[in-house]
Amino acid sequence: MSADTASALSFSARIREASWSRHQGLDPAAGADGDREPGLFDRLFDGSLSVADYTRWHGQQFFVYEAIEAAGERLAGDPVAGPFLFPELARRESLESDLRFLMGPKWRSGLEPLPSTRAYVDRIRASAAAPAGYIAHAYTRYLGDLSGGQAFGKAARRNYGFDGEGASFYDFADIPSPKAFKDEYRARLDAVDLPGDAKDALVAEVLLAYDHNGAVLAELGANLGRNPFEPKVVAAICHHMNHDHADDTLVICRGAGGQPRAHAARMTGFDGEGADFAAAVGETEVAIRVDWARPLSERAEVRPEIVRIFTESKEALDGEAGAA
Known part of the structure; x- marks a missing residue:
């Protein structure tokens, strides 16, 4: 994107423009190669993703949201980050509920971050100490959950027969209109009080968030169906x-x-x-x-x-x- 093009776009549009290719290529196996193996998203949508592998994916997301929401709690009073903290977006409790349903009451003992997840969490903790870093990671995950994530939830309910728990992570009961909410979120991005270099850093951090998410999906995808134990x-x-x-x-x-x-x-x-x-x-x-x-x-x-x-x-x- 040229400097002139970037300056003509609203800040939220600039973020979307910069991250579009990352968004399109999120599932590592979802490229143009006709000989590729189906990726995690492919298997979820065609019904061939086992509930065990779905659970392992869900478990890795727990660590990511735990880190994002811990950072949000620390920044709750910050004048820049504060407007991007919405209680109705919080996912940690719904993930805990889903994992308790999927793995039983001892779920936490059987959950460990993959190396790629650990790297992702480390990056969140380092960058989200500052408002721009927090906004970048929160934006990438939460607006994704309100967009494509809704299709994931629908597929999980269809494939596994979930009614509430198991896919409650995808339920935003306190957001009656995802479109209206996303419009408001982007309006706040457009009005965010950050200098130019901090905005540049925020855009770069969004791209890193996509890269880390892709690395987690790649590691999960490389091990689909390999563990015989639930x-x-x-x-x-x-x-x-x-x-x-x-x-x-x-x-x-x-x-x-x-x-x-x-x-x-x-x-x-x-x-x-x-x-x-x-x-x-x-x-x-x-x-x-x-x-x-x-x-x-x-x-x-x-x-x-x-x-x-x-x-x-x-x-x-x-x-x-x-x-x-």
Whole structure:
């Protein structure tokens, strides 16, 4: 976009113009290549996205909105950011409700940000400390939810038979007219009290938000259908290990995980090939992957494999202690 063109556009129109190509290419597999594999959005709309993969996508969104809404709470009294804080947009509680429905009461134990999600959240926390950064990330997510997100909600209800919970994230009960609301939001963007360089930074941050969102979708898309265990099962077993067998989890991370100096640990997930843990070593949390002895596909196979890994870890640690 030329400088003359940009200056002729309202600020909200400038943001839309600058981000249009990012918006069009959000689903990483949704390009023009006829040989491509269907992406996450494709599978949602054609009905082939499993409820398990839908749940994993939903779970990653929780971390993003948790970060955005925490930033909004900090900026509630800011004269620039304040006009963009709308209680009716908040999504964190609806995501928690959906995840409780999809994964059970222990949902939080089975939810861990993907590397791409962690990078996205880190970027939100860094940039949304300033009003322009917050507005950029809030605009990108919330106006997207009120636009294309409504089609996602409709597809989820159709595919999985949800009635309320499960897709309540897409319900904006306190916004009777999304179009009128979006018009008001854009009017506030046009009137935002920011100098030119801060507006430039806001536009650049919107583009980064799209890029981070695309990276999360790409990572999710690369793993569609690969985990034979339902998120509800993962959450229940992780909760059991972390609350009832915390000492055993630490032994596994010290032994099989190769972190003998770990002073705390938690199980963060597992799939058919292995289990994931996070160990606290000093002031750092270290991600650990421990492979199963063979591929697993049934819940009943998980416990014996964890017992084996724990036993081998304890024996190895006891042997090292004896040798010392």
